[in-house]
Amino acid sequence: MLTSVLVAYVPVLHAGYRRFFEKCSASGxxxxxxxxxxxxxxxEQLRKEVRQLEPVDAISAVDAWGIFPEVGLADAPRVESLRSLQVHVVMPDDEVSRAFAKKYLLGNYVTFDGSIFLRWDRAKVLAENPVTPDRVVSRDEFDRHIIARCLQEAEHATDLGRHVGAAIVRDGEVVLAGCNTQMPHAWTPYMEGDARSFFKQGLHVELTTDEHAEARLIGEAARRGIPLEGTHHLPLPTVREACSTSGILTHLLRRGLCSARR
Structure with a gap:
């Protein structure tokens, strides 16, 4: 049985390299x-690689992880030794590894492991991967009508940057419709400033003086005693649990959840 060794170009260290090394170590x-x-x-393209560690520094750092009993330099004497011993060489699946193996390890049994992403190379950048669709884009005229109604509702929002309209629908009829609403007063951001202005979009979404349109409609339904079982609505991350537990069946979005800003 051939002895297996790992030969790799290691420009930097990150969690991906650690997982890759641990996987190789676990394989023997x-x-x-x-x-x-x-x-x-x-x-040639590695001349632009400004992140690149000196190999001796990479060796010291990886050796400190204690994953392999032996961490050394693949210099000319070592490569010649690998060729003469006819060992099984495992390498990351990238252009550097393939070019090296083609030039220096023709007589060896070499396998390329690309199971863990380590770095971009030309082949990965140019790769055309099939897109797996995970969304359904509705062409239904009624859905478009409801979205148009939501856009109309959004015009009434007083938030400085986010205008979101929402509607709850049952049996083809709009049960409730509304927009995101500032609390405690519609003009709060104009008097006190926008509490969300300190954060980038998507960060700390729970910190706001603005009540989400969805939450407002669910609360309004509860106040009026309107059951929501079997209705249809649009959720955002901070209210999707409430949407689900209230009995809402279908969620219809005009754009992605991070595209609520008009």
Whole structure:
């Protein structure tokens, strides 16, 4: 049975490299050899790699992780030794590894492991991957009508940046409609400032003086005693649990959840 060793170009260290090394170690590999600078310089596009650690520094850092019993330099003598011993060489699946193996390891059994993303290379950048659709875009005329109604409701919002309209529908009829509403007063942001202005979109969404349109409609339904079982609505992350537990069946969005700003 051939002895397996890992040979890799390691420009930086991050969690992906650690997981990759741990996976290789778990498979029985006990030796890691990091490519020497003389081989790295042969790859023209790596001249722009400003993050790149010196191989000796990468060796010291990886060795400190204690994953492999042996961490060394894949210099010319080491590479010649690997060729003469006919060992099984495992390498990350990238252009650097493939070019190195093609030039220096033709007589060895080499496998390329791309199971864990480590870094971008030309092949990964140019790869065309099939898109797996996970959304349904409705062309139903009624859905478009309801979205138009939501847009009309959004015009009444007084938030400085977010105008969101929502509607609850049952059996083809709008049960409730409304927009996001400032609390305690519609003109609060104009008097006291916008509490959301300190955060980027999507961060700390729970910190706001603005009541989401969805939450407002659910509260209004509760106040009026209107059951929501079997209705249809649009959720945002902070209110989707309430939408689900209130009995709402379908959620219809005009745009992605991070595109509520008009």
């Amino acid at each position: 590999i006990q030796s890691l050899y990091i490519l020497d600078s003389c081989y790295i310089r042969e790859v």
